Amino acid sequence: MNVDNWQIEEFFHNSWAQGFKVKKYLHSEQSQFQKIDVVETEAVGKLLLLDGKTMVSNKDEFVYHEVVSHIPYMVSRSCKKVLIIGGGDGGVVREFVKHPDIERIDLVEIDEREIEVSKIYFPECTSGLSDKRVRVLPEDGFAFIKRAKNEYDIIVVDSTDPVDFASGLFTDEFYADVYNALTEEGIMMNQTENPFLDEFGVKNIYNNMRKVFPVVNSFNAPMLIYPGVYWTFGFSSKKYRPTDLNPEKLAHMNALQRDLKWYNMDWHKGTFSISNFHKSMIGQE
Numbered sequence: 001m002n003v004d005n006w007q008i009e010e011f012f013h014n015s016w017a018q019g020f021k022v023k024k025y026l027h028s029e030q031s032q033f034q035k036i037d038v039v040e041t042e043a044v045g046k047l048l049l050l051d052g053k054t055m056v057s058n059k060d061e062f063v064y065h066e067v068v069s070h071i072p073y074m075v076s077r078s079c080k081k082v083l084i085i086g087g088g089d090g091g092v093v094r095e096f097v098k099h100p101d102i103e104r105i106d107l108v109e110i111d112e113r114e115i116e117v118s119k120i121y122f123p124e125c126t127s128g129l130s131d132k133r134v135r136v137l138p139e140d141g142f143a144f145i146k147r148a149k150n151e152y153d154i155i156v157v158d159s160t161d162p163v164d165f166a167s168g169l170f171t172d173e174f175y176a177d178v179y180n181a182l183t184e185e186g187i188m189m190n191q192t193e194n195p196f197l198d199e200f201g202v203k204n205i206y207n208n209m210r211k212v213f214p215v216v217n218s219f220n221a222p223m224l225i226y227p228g229v230y231w232t233f234g235f236s237s238k239k240y241r242p243t244d245l246n247p248e249k250l251a252h253m254n255a256l257q258r259d260l261k262w263y264n265m266d267w268h269k270g271t272f273s274i275s276n277f278h279k280s281m282i283g284q285e
Helices: 061-075 091-096 112-121 123-130 141-147 164-170 172-181 199-210 247-259 265-271 276-282
Strands: 006-011 016-030 035-041 045-050 053-057 081-086 104-108 134-137 152-158 182-191 215-222 230-237
Touching: 006 045, 016 112, 035 112, 045 112, 061 091, 061 152, 061 182, 061 215, 061 230, 061 247, 061 265, 081 091, 081 141, 091 104, 091 123, 112 123, 123 134, 141 164, 141 172, 152 172, 164 172, 164 199, 172 182, 172 199, 199 215, 199 230, 199 276, 215 265, 215 276, 247 265
Parallel strands: 081 104, 081 152, 104 134, 152 182
Antiparallel strands: 006 016, 016 035, 035 045, 045 053, 182 230, 215 230
Protein backbone atom coordinates (compact mmCIF):
# COMPACT_ATOMS: atom_id res chain seq x y z
CA MET A 1 0.00 0.00 0.00
CA ASN A 2 1.02 3.61 -0.46
CA VAL A 3 0.95 6.10 2.41
CA ASP A 4 2.26 9.66 2.00
CA ASN A 5 4.81 8.67 -0.66
CA TRP A 6 5.91 5.60 1.29
CA GLN A 7 5.57 2.18 -0.26
CA ILE A 8 4.50 0.03 2.69
CA GLU A 9 4.41 -3.75 2.54
CA GLU A 10 2.80 -5.88 5.23
CA PHE A 11 3.86 -9.46 5.91
CA PHE A 12 3.01 -12.51 7.94
CA HIS A 13 -0.62 -11.91 8.83
CA ASN A 14 -0.03 -8.15 9.06
CA SER A 15 2.34 -8.59 12.00
CA TRP A 16 5.34 -7.02 10.24
CA ALA A 17 5.74 -4.12 7.84
CA GLN A 18 8.53 -2.35 6.01
CA GLY A 19 8.56 0.62 3.71
CA PHE A 20 10.56 2.64 1.22
CA LYS A 21 10.13 6.35 0.57
CA VAL A 22 9.14 6.87 -3.04
CA LYS A 23 10.69 9.59 -5.18
CA LYS A 24 8.77 8.79 -8.35
CA TYR A 25 6.16 6.37 -9.62
CA LEU A 26 7.51 4.95 -12.88
CA HIS A 27 5.09 2.25 -13.98
CA SER A 28 1.87 0.52 -12.96
CA GLU A 29 -0.26 -2.05 -14.76
CA GLN A 30 -2.47 -5.03 -14.15
CA SER A 31 -1.30 -7.92 -16.29
CA GLN A 32 -3.29 -11.08 -16.89
CA PHE A 33 -1.66 -12.61 -13.82
CA GLN A 34 -0.60 -9.86 -11.38
CA LYS A 35 -0.21 -6.18 -10.65
CA ILE A 36 3.18 -4.87 -11.75
CA ASP A 37 4.62 -1.66 -10.30
CA VAL A 38 7.98 0.05 -10.58
CA VAL A 39 8.92 2.93 -8.29
CA GLU A 40 12.04 5.03 -7.79
CA THR A 41 12.99 5.09 -4.10
CA GLU A 42 15.46 7.12 -2.10
CA ALA A 43 17.05 4.13 -0.36
CA VAL A 44 17.29 1.31 -2.93
CA GLY A 45 16.88 2.95 -6.34
CA LYS A 46 14.33 1.39 -8.68
CA LEU A 47 12.11 -1.19 -7.05
CA LEU A 48 9.94 -3.82 -8.79
CA LEU A 49 6.76 -4.89 -7.00
CA LEU A 50 4.43 -7.75 -7.94
CA ASP A 51 1.01 -7.58 -6.31
CA GLY A 52 2.49 -5.07 -3.89
CA LYS A 53 5.39 -7.33 -2.84
CA THR A 54 9.00 -6.21 -3.26
CA MET A 55 10.86 -8.38 -5.77
CA VAL A 56 13.93 -6.64 -7.16
CA SER A 57 15.87 -3.45 -6.48
CA ASN A 58 18.97 -1.82 -7.95
CA LYS A 59 20.56 -1.89 -4.51
CA ASP A 60 20.76 -5.59 -3.72
CA GLU A 61 19.57 -7.69 -6.69
CA PHE A 62 23.07 -9.03 -7.29
CA VAL A 63 23.09 -10.90 -3.96
CA TYR A 64 20.08 -13.07 -4.75
CA HIS A 65 20.93 -13.65 -8.39
CA GLU A 66 24.58 -14.55 -7.80
CA VAL A 67 24.03 -17.00 -4.95
CA VAL A 68 21.24 -19.06 -6.54
CA SER A 69 23.22 -19.48 -9.77
CA HIS A 70 26.94 -19.75 -8.97
CA ILE A 71 26.58 -22.07 -5.97
CA PRO A 72 24.90 -24.91 -7.91
CA TYR A 73 27.08 -24.29 -10.95
CA MET A 74 30.27 -24.72 -8.91
CA VAL A 75 29.00 -27.96 -7.37
CA SER A 76 27.65 -29.56 -10.56
CA ARG A 77 29.93 -31.95 -12.43
CA SER A 78 28.20 -31.62 -15.79
CA CYS A 79 26.15 -28.50 -16.26
CA LYS A 80 24.71 -28.46 -19.76
CA LYS A 81 21.06 -27.52 -19.23
CA VAL A 82 19.56 -25.14 -16.68
CA LEU A 83 15.90 -24.42 -15.93
CA ILE A 84 14.66 -21.31 -14.13
CA ILE A 85 11.04 -21.30 -12.97
CA GLY A 86 9.85 -17.73 -12.45
CA GLY A 87 12.55 -15.09 -12.45
CA GLY A 88 10.98 -12.83 -15.05
CA ASP A 89 13.33 -10.01 -14.07
CA GLY A 90 16.10 -11.95 -15.82
CA GLY A 91 18.77 -11.65 -13.13
CA VAL A 92 19.35 -15.38 -12.66
CA VAL A 93 19.71 -15.86 -16.42
CA ARG A 94 22.28 -13.04 -16.49
CA GLU A 95 24.46 -14.94 -14.05
CA PHE A 96 24.22 -18.34 -15.74
CA VAL A 97 25.20 -17.00 -19.17
CA LYS A 98 28.58 -16.09 -17.66
CA HIS A 99 29.45 -19.79 -17.82
CA PRO A 100 30.41 -20.81 -21.38
CA ASP A 101 30.04 -24.57 -20.81
CA ILE A 102 26.28 -24.25 -20.24
CA GLU A 103 24.56 -25.16 -23.49
CA ARG A 104 20.95 -24.18 -22.80
CA ILE A 105 19.08 -22.06 -20.27
CA ASP A 106 15.28 -22.27 -20.19
CA LEU A 107 13.38 -19.47 -18.45
CA VAL A 108 9.79 -20.49 -17.72
CA GLU A 109 7.87 -17.35 -16.73
CA ILE A 110 4.10 -17.32 -17.07
CA ASP A 111 3.81 -13.51 -17.17
CA GLU A 112 5.42 -12.07 -20.29
CA ARG A 113 4.60 -8.57 -19.11
CA GLU A 114 6.93 -8.92 -16.13
CA ILE A 115 9.75 -9.68 -18.54
CA GLU A 116 8.93 -6.75 -20.81
CA VAL A 117 8.63 -4.28 -17.92
CA SER A 118 11.94 -5.52 -16.51
CA LYS A 119 13.63 -4.94 -19.87
CA ILE A 120 12.61 -1.29 -19.68
CA TYR A 121 13.39 -0.52 -16.05
CA PHE A 122 16.00 -3.15 -15.09
CA PRO A 123 18.13 -3.63 -18.22
CA GLU A 124 21.09 -4.56 -16.02
CA CYS A 125 19.11 -7.67 -15.00
CA THR A 126 17.70 -8.64 -18.40
CA SER A 127 20.94 -8.31 -20.37
CA GLY A 128 21.40 -12.09 -20.52
CA LEU A 129 18.05 -12.78 -22.17
CA SER A 130 19.49 -12.04 -25.62
CA ASP A 131 22.08 -14.81 -25.29
CA LYS A 132 21.52 -17.42 -28.01
CA ARG A 133 21.51 -20.23 -25.43
CA VAL A 134 18.47 -18.79 -23.65
CA ARG A 135 14.90 -19.86 -24.36
CA VAL A 136 12.15 -17.73 -22.83
CA LEU A 137 9.04 -19.88 -22.43
CA PRO A 138 5.83 -18.09 -21.36
CA GLU A 139 4.30 -21.11 -19.68
CA ASP A 140 2.87 -22.29 -16.39
CA GLY A 141 5.77 -23.63 -14.32
CA PHE A 142 3.62 -26.32 -12.67
CA ALA A 143 2.60 -27.83 -16.00
CA PHE A 144 6.07 -27.46 -17.52
CA ILE A 145 7.90 -29.26 -14.72
CA LYS A 146 5.54 -32.24 -14.87
CA ARG A 147 6.48 -32.83 -18.51
CA ALA A 148 10.25 -32.64 -17.99
CA LYS A 149 12.01 -35.91 -17.15
CA ASN A 150 15.73 -36.38 -16.42
CA GLU A 151 16.51 -33.26 -18.45
CA TYR A 152 18.10 -30.47 -16.37
CA ASP A 153 21.35 -30.39 -14.41
CA ILE A 154 20.25 -27.38 -12.33
CA ILE A 155 16.76 -26.08 -11.60
CA VAL A 156 16.30 -22.73 -9.85
CA VAL A 157 12.84 -22.03 -8.44
CA ASP A 158 12.84 -18.22 -8.41
CA SER A 159 9.48 -17.79 -6.74
CA THR A 160 7.55 -15.22 -4.77
CA ASP A 161 6.45 -15.91 -1.18
CA PRO A 162 4.46 -19.12 -0.49
CA VAL A 163 1.04 -17.50 -0.61
CA ASP A 164 -1.87 -17.87 -3.04
CA PHE A 165 -0.92 -19.73 -6.25
CA ALA A 166 2.82 -19.59 -5.43
CA SER A 167 2.28 -21.79 -2.35
CA GLY A 168 2.25 -24.78 -4.70
CA LEU A 169 5.95 -24.16 -5.44
CA PHE A 170 6.81 -25.16 -1.86
CA THR A 171 5.04 -28.53 -1.61
CA ASP A 172 6.57 -31.99 -1.60
CA GLU A 173 4.52 -32.81 -4.71
CA PHE A 174 6.19 -29.96 -6.62
CA TYR A 175 9.63 -30.91 -5.31
CA ALA A 176 9.01 -34.46 -6.54
CA ASP A 177 8.32 -33.08 -10.01
CA VAL A 178 11.55 -31.07 -9.83
CA TYR A 179 13.44 -34.19 -8.72
CA ASN A 180 12.13 -36.11 -11.73
CA ALA A 181 13.08 -33.28 -14.09
CA LEU A 182 16.68 -33.29 -12.86
CA THR A 183 19.46 -35.47 -14.18
CA GLU A 184 20.95 -38.14 -11.90
CA GLU A 185 23.32 -35.66 -10.21
CA GLY A 186 20.94 -32.68 -10.43
CA ILE A 187 20.61 -29.74 -8.03
CA MET A 188 17.64 -27.55 -7.06
CA MET A 189 18.02 -24.04 -5.63
CA ASN A 190 15.20 -22.01 -4.09
CA GLN A 191 14.51 -19.14 -1.73
CA THR A 192 13.11 -20.26 1.62
CA GLU A 193 11.94 -17.15 3.48
CA ASN A 194 12.91 -15.63 6.85
CA PRO A 195 12.93 -18.04 9.85
CA PHE A 196 12.64 -15.20 12.35
CA LEU A 197 9.30 -14.13 10.93
CA ASP A 198 7.84 -17.37 9.55
CA GLU A 199 9.13 -20.20 11.71
CA PHE A 200 6.37 -22.65 10.82
CA GLY A 201 6.56 -21.87 7.10
CA VAL A 202 10.32 -22.31 6.90
CA LYS A 203 10.24 -25.61 8.81
CA ASN A 204 7.50 -26.86 6.51
CA ILE A 205 9.50 -25.95 3.38
CA TYR A 206 12.55 -27.91 4.54
CA ASN A 207 10.48 -30.86 5.73
CA ASN A 208 8.95 -31.05 2.27
CA MET A 209 12.33 -30.88 0.53
CA ARG A 210 13.70 -33.67 2.76
CA LYS A 211 10.81 -35.92 1.77
CA VAL A 212 12.21 -35.87 -1.76
CA PHE A 213 15.95 -35.05 -1.84
CA PRO A 214 18.70 -37.04 -0.06
CA VAL A 215 20.86 -33.91 0.36
CA VAL A 216 19.21 -30.74 1.73
CA ASN A 217 21.15 -27.79 3.11
CA SER A 218 20.49 -24.14 3.85
CA PHE A 219 22.35 -20.85 3.99
CA ASN A 220 21.48 -17.20 4.39
CA ALA A 221 22.38 -14.00 2.61
CA PRO A 222 21.26 -10.42 3.34
CA MET A 223 18.41 -9.12 1.22
CA LEU A 224 17.71 -5.51 2.14
CA ILE A 225 14.32 -5.31 0.43
CA TYR A 226 12.95 -8.55 1.89
CA PRO A 227 11.29 -8.65 5.32
CA GLY A 228 13.81 -8.81 8.14
CA VAL A 229 16.84 -8.77 5.77
CA TYR A 230 17.94 -12.24 6.99
CA TRP A 231 16.97 -14.39 4.00
CA THR A 232 17.45 -18.12 3.64
CA PHE A 233 18.03 -20.24 0.56
CA GLY A 234 17.80 -23.97 -0.01
CA PHE A 235 20.26 -26.29 -1.74
CA SER A 236 18.77 -29.70 -2.58
CA SER A 237 20.76 -32.31 -4.45
CA LYS A 238 20.52 -35.88 -5.62
CA LYS A 239 24.19 -36.55 -4.84
CA TYR A 240 26.63 -33.76 -4.02
CA ARG A 241 26.88 -31.63 -0.90
CA PRO A 242 26.96 -27.84 -1.36
CA THR A 243 30.63 -27.63 -0.35
CA ASP A 244 31.73 -30.29 -2.88
CA LEU A 245 33.09 -27.78 -5.38
CA ASN A 246 34.03 -29.16 -8.78
CA PRO A 247 37.84 -28.89 -9.04
CA GLU A 248 37.63 -28.63 -12.83
CA LYS A 249 35.79 -25.30 -12.50
CA LEU A 250 38.13 -23.61 -10.03
CA ALA A 251 40.24 -21.76 -12.60
CA HIS A 252 37.19 -20.47 -14.47
CA MET A 253 35.49 -19.23 -11.30
CA ASN A 254 38.69 -17.75 -9.91
CA ALA A 255 38.81 -15.47 -12.94
CA LEU A 256 35.07 -14.76 -13.01
CA GLN A 257 34.59 -13.99 -9.31
CA ARG A 258 36.74 -10.87 -9.55
CA ASP A 259 33.90 -9.23 -11.48
CA LEU A 260 31.11 -10.45 -9.21
CA LYS A 261 29.69 -8.28 -6.45
CA TRP A 262 28.83 -10.93 -3.85
CA TYR A 263 29.82 -14.47 -4.69
CA ASN A 264 33.30 -15.84 -4.27
CA MET A 265 34.50 -19.36 -3.51
CA ASP A 266 35.71 -18.54 0.01
CA TRP A 267 32.25 -17.24 0.86
CA HIS A 268 30.71 -20.32 -0.77
CA LYS A 269 32.72 -22.70 1.40
CA GLY A 270 31.83 -20.88 4.61
CA THR A 271 28.22 -19.87 4.07
CA PHE A 272 26.85 -23.35 4.81
CA SER A 273 28.26 -23.18 8.35
CA ILE A 274 25.01 -21.88 9.78
CA SER A 275 24.03 -20.87 13.32
CA ASN A 276 22.33 -23.15 15.84
CA PHE A 277 19.20 -21.04 15.50
CA HIS A 278 19.17 -21.51 11.73
CA LYS A 279 19.76 -25.26 12.13
CA SER A 280 16.87 -25.57 14.57
CA MET A 281 14.52 -23.72 12.23
CA ILE A 282 15.18 -26.09 9.34
CA GLY A 283 15.62 -29.30 11.33
CA GLN A 284 19.30 -29.70 10.43
CA GLU A 285 21.56 -31.55 12.84
